[in-house]
Amino acid sequence: MYRFLLKILLLTVTLAPLSACGDDDPIGNIDDKPDKPGQETPLAHRTVLVYMVADNTLGTSFGSDQDDLNEMINGAKEGSLNGGRLLVYHNRPKTASGNPPQMLEITKDGMKVLKTYPDDPSVYSVDPERIREVMADMKTLAPAEDYGLVLWSHANGWLGATSDADDRYRAFGDDRGYHITVQTLAKTLEDEHFSFVYFDCCLMGCVEAIYELRNLAPIMVASPTELSIDGMPYDRNMPHMFTLDTDMENAMISAAQNTYNYYKDKENGHDDKCQIAVYDTRHLDELADASRDIYLTLSSIHPDAARVQCYNTPYSSRYIFDMENLMELYTTDRTDLRDAWTAAWRKTVVYGAATRTGIGNVYFDRYCGLGTFAIDQPQDITWRGYNTLQWWKDVVSYAPAYQ
Numbered sequence: 221m222y223r224f225l226l227k228i229l230l231l232t233v234t235l236a237p238l239s240a241c242g243d244d245d246p247i248g249n250i251d252d253k254p255d256k257p258g259q260e261t262p263l264a265h266r267t268v269l270v271y272m273v274a275d276n277t278l279g280t281s282f283g284s285d286q287d288d289l290n291e292m293i294n295g296a297k298e299g300s301l302n303g304g305r306l307l308v309y310h311n312r313p314k315t316a317s318g319n320p321p322q323m324l325e326i327t328k329d330g331m332k333v334l335k336t337y338p339d340d341p342s343v344y345s346v347d348p349e350r351i352r353e354v355m356a357d358m359k360t361l362a363p364a365e366d367y368g369l370v371l372w373s374h375a376n377g378w379l380g381a382t383s384d385a386d387d388r389y390r391a392f393g394d395d396r397g398y399h400i401t402v403q404t405l406a407k408t409l410e411d412e413h414f415s416f417v418y419f420d421c422c423l424m425g426c427v428e429a430i431y432e433l434r435n436l437a438p439i440m441v442a443s444p445t446e447l448s449i450d451g452m453p454y455d456r457n458m459p460h461m462f463t464l465d466t467d468m469e470n471a472m473i474s475a476a477q478n479t480y481n482y483y484k485d486k487e488n489g490h491d492d493k494c495q496i497a498v499y500d501t502r503h504l505d506e507l508a509d510a511s512r513d514i515y516l517t518l519s520s521i522h523p524d525a526a527r528v529q530c531y532n533t534p535y536s537s538r539y540i541f542d543m544e545n546l547m548e549l550y551t552t553d554r555t556d557l558r559d560a561w562t563a564a565w566r567k568t569v570v571y572g573a574a575t576r577t578g579i580g581n582v583y584f585d586r587y588c589g590l591g592t593f594a595i596d597q598p599q600d601i602t603w604r605g606y607n608t609l610q611w612w613k614d615v616v617s618y619a620p621a622y623q
Contacts, residue, residue, distance in 0.1 A: 266304040266415065267364035268461050271354065272311060273345045273373035276394040279313035282449055288372070288420075292326045295455035301328065304462040305362040309354045311345035311395055321345060323357055334361050346393040346400040348408040355412055368461055368468075369414045369437070372451070375421035377444075377532075377540050378402060378428035378593065380605025391429070392421065402432040403608065409436055416461075416468045418475065422446045423532060425497050426540050426591035428611045431508065434501040439468045441476050444540060444591035445495040445531045446579035453482045472498050473571045480573040495531075495574040497589030503567040508615050510561040514550050515619040517557070522621075524549060526596040529587070533580030539604070544588035565590065595622065 270292075274285035292306060306326040312319045320339035325332050335357060337343075343350055358367065374394040380401050391401045400408070414437040419425070425444030433440070457475040465471060476496045483494035528549060529542035544565060551558035565588065572589025593606060601607050601622055616622065 261361070261363055264303065264305045264362060264364040265464065266366050266368060266462055267358060267362040268304065268306050268368040268370065269354070269358045270306070270308045270370040270372055270420075271345075271351075272308055273393040273395050275311050275313050275345070275396055276374055278374065278394075278449070284449055284451060285310065285312070285372075288451060288454055289324075289326075289331065291454035292458065293331055295458035296326045296328050298455070299328065300455070300458035300462060301326075302459065302462040302464065305364065306458070306462075307334070307358055307362055309345070314341075314396070323354070323361065325362070344395040344398045346395050346398050348400070348404060351400075351405075351408050355409070366415045366466075367413075368416050368418070369412075370418045370420055370452075371424075372420045375419065375424050377423035377426045377591070378432070378606070378609060378611075379539065380608060392419075392424070401605075402429045403610075406432050406435070409433075412436065415466070416440065416472050418452065418457075418461075418472070419443070420447070420452045423540060423591070425495075425499070425589065426531075426593075427504075427507070427511075427543060428593065428606075428609050430499055430501065430590075431504055431611045431614075432609060434504050436501075438500065438502050439472045440499045440501060441472050441496065442499070443494075443496050444589065445574075445582065446533055448483065448493060448579065450482075452479050456482065469498070469500060469570060476571055476573070484575060493575050493578050495578055495584065495587060495589075496572070497569055498571040499590070500568055500570050503564060507561075507564040507568045508611070510557070510564040511547070512615045512618050514547055514554075514557050514561060515616055515622075517554060518550060518619040518621040520621045521596060521598070522549060523596070525594040528594060529585060530582065531578075531591045533578075533582055539593055540591035541594045542586045542588050543590045543592040545586045546592060546594055 272285055278284040289308065292308070296306065308324040308326065309321065310324055311321045318339040321337040322333050323335040325334050371392060373392065375392045379391060391399055392405055393399050416439045417433070417437040419440070419442040422443060423446060425442035430440060430442065456478040460471040460475040463471045476498050480494050480496050483492055525546065526538060528545040530538045531540040531542065532538065547561050548558060569589040572587065574584050574587040577583055595601060606612055
């Protein structure tokens with residue numbers, strides 16, 4: 221049975237927020253000596269990898285990577301690993317002495333280094349080769365019955381490259397100014413499968429990104445808006461990541477609720493803005509079919525398409541909008557198509573929650589938990605590579621208005 225919770229709470233804003241899209245060293249014991257090769261490693265019930273790309277303002281200016289490592293260590297000390305293993309690929313902020321990336325393991329006794337990667341300044345943590353290397357290391361260093369993945373960094377949703385020659389311009393990650401597109405990320409991870417993927421980064425809860433990456437996991441958690449600098453409260457969510465239940469839907473709903481309540485309750489001085497959702501990717505094909513049926517009825521570009529609820533901040537280009545609001549606009553005279561789309565959406569977005577305002581003081585009059593791009597002029601079709609996305613090819617391109 222699929223559950224859908226959608227709630228918007230009006231909160232009083234008292235602090236100016238910082239977008240993720242202290243600087244203390246992590247607590248606990250740190251062992252810089254990796255495990256000896258050749259030792260037989262027991263099979264864990266689940267290994268969770270946090271792919272932490274922090275050589276950017278999150279690490280250099282805010283120390284968010286260290287804060288989250290502290291939360292993980294605290295959570296492990298409280299017994300939340302439940303027999304699983306927690307790895308962190310830590311792409312650390314560079315210093316004069318180098319500071320190369322490391323594979324860390326968080327245990328109940330603290331943190332230890334499993335592997336230090338070559339400090340080659342020409343290798344970025346958003347390079348497909350490095351990502352594949354880390355995935356292989358995860359399976360070798362911490363083999364498990366199944367795996368979970370957290371993608372930690374800056375992100376920009378579906379935004380693509382400005383040219384075919386530069387496919388690392390936008391989407392997930394920020395390693396010294398380099399990124400990876402959702403298409404390249406999907407191709408890089410095409411042989412991987414996880415029990416869940418949690419996007420601890422901004423703007424990845426749009427249908428274009430989720431659809432591109434849908435084969436990675438049956439359950440995904442993401443924010444369709446910009447996420448606060450604090451990101452996920454790891455100590456609260458680790459028990460759900462390492463649940464013994466093989467069906468991760470309820471576990472990830474609980475994790476998303478924890479994240480939402482962490483901000484809604486406005487504890488410890490952090491801001492009170494959060495929009496988050498949980499997606500069952502097994503129903504994305506049904507959502508694609510229902511959406512395509514709607515786009516097939518569009519004989520002209522709708523003049524009000526870009527006037528629906530926008531999800532991203534006003535100081536950047538408007539490129540993620542409330543999908544339900546947009547589909548309602550397109551089905552004014554076709555309630556049958558709207559009802560079919562709503563049924564598919566409710567199966568796909570199994571949880572959604574939002575505070576009334578978001579980062580950049582975006583006001584949420586509408587929130588369905590799933591964002592999308594709204595085309596309101598012909599040049600939008602190719603803007604930032606939109607027509608290279610699989611969602612465009614499988615769904616939006618069928619609109620007669622866009623031929």
